[in-house]
Amino acid sequence: MPRKVFTSKVYEHKVVLVTGGCSGIGRALVLRFAQAGARLVIFDLQQTELDSLLQLVRDQHNVEALGLCCDVADPLAVQQAVAQVLEQFGGIDVLVNNAGISHRSSFAETELGVFERVMAVNYFGALHCTKAALESLITRRGQIIVLSSLSVYAPLLYRSAYNASKHALHGLFETLRYELNGSGVNVMLVCPGFTATDLRKNALVGSVTLANQPPLAMRKLASARDVAESIYRGAIKRKSLLVLDNVDWRARLLARYFPRLFERVLLPRMSRLKARRP
Template sequence: MRSKNVVITGAGSGIGRELALQLAARGNALALADLDPQSLDETLIQARLIGAGPLLGQALDVSDEAQVRDFATQVTASFGTVDVLINNAGITRFGDFASTSAEAFRKVLDVNFWGVVHGSRAFLPALRASRGSLVNLSSLFGLIGVAGQAHYCASKFAVRGFSEALRQELKADGVHVACVHPGGVRTRIARSASFDQAVDDQEALISRLEKNTLKLPADEAARIIIEGIRLRRERILVGRDAKFVDLLQRLLPCAHTGLIHRLLGRASGRNKSANP
């Protein structure tokens, strides 16, 4: 993972920023995108200071196919080749299905799933040419369904299925397709989330999640992902919780859901009536 041309979406914060900085420290050329131009600029400044190769930054809404296509054109014109694409951009919301509008549900799918599809399609010719790596961020919630996260789970299961199918299609071209399943990573995704139903104390809920569930440092998550890309692993499980859920789901596919819900409910402080 040195002297590569790497594209990362959602690079303004969280796992995306840590991926960018760790790859910058290895001297890679980076094309970074994020919806928030100010956060993106901060990442670009830090990446430049720690020794990145050529840098390109672009404010980008990954749900807009035309924007993603234009970004890919700009990247290939500047870098010539693309060795790694990391479709990392994502959002979440809180609220059960009945409380979530169709528009809100669609927004999560547009960013988390269609953003991955748009990025994959736009950069596929370059990745075929380089026999590079296409890396899609799913989630622990791409392994299990969880109450109050129907939209997020739907998007992350879709990323998983899309990645597995695309992997088979691209094997003959020598393109490595990885699906990443992070568990609870210490980022600001919970604080950035929208709420589709009222909670007694929104701040207390987020604080409990951060304390009890979102434990793995983002820099450690990025290190695991980069190592997985280097080894061209097809499934990258990030964190002990992701590995535990994956194992439980494989061993007890019918019995794991209730246990996981009880554990998650206890971690977030949700009462029993809110859990299945």
């Protein structure tokens, strides 16, 4: 894909931290920023996958990279990891809050622990990382990129905890954007549609265990690479909101202005869970 010359230098030597960076959209973003010459920091829970990805970006893109095992839901672990990043790289230019988990279970059948775990990773994980990196981001007039979801516009059945966590992210980061007005820090919320990642495969069920059923079939899935490219281009333009083109505009329109029609026609199709509910 051709790119303008000036865009290829925007992130050269910049320090980019990606949480949940070993799979899906996170991995694709790591590779895209590595291609742009950024210095990479990757937070993930799997050391083997971290080591493999670090070797890949070093070999293929000849960039400096650091991988740290870090549970973003643990505030102390995040503080220690970010301190290590600041010590080694001197600062953070871009924070990508990508780490996330989902679940597939009705509200009535979902234990409290599932809500707590989903919020701990999806919401508090982004909060912890942003808190720890904020001073450096302000100093460097950097960027905060937050992975949200189409569920902010069109809720998905049997994902109440996931939907709630994404709404919470908007409440937090839209407020932060206003508070940072004039600081030079860009806050971009990203809302992708259905994407081919491990998020669906590794979804929790109602009892805080991984679902043992295969991922639900979707008619159209965007590739993680295409989503990452769109996010990268949105970041270059320092957008405040990026709703990707794989978010169905009809769902957004009906959910907002014709909710009953949305519930009857589109919601069952989008959720694809009624017949296979746990």
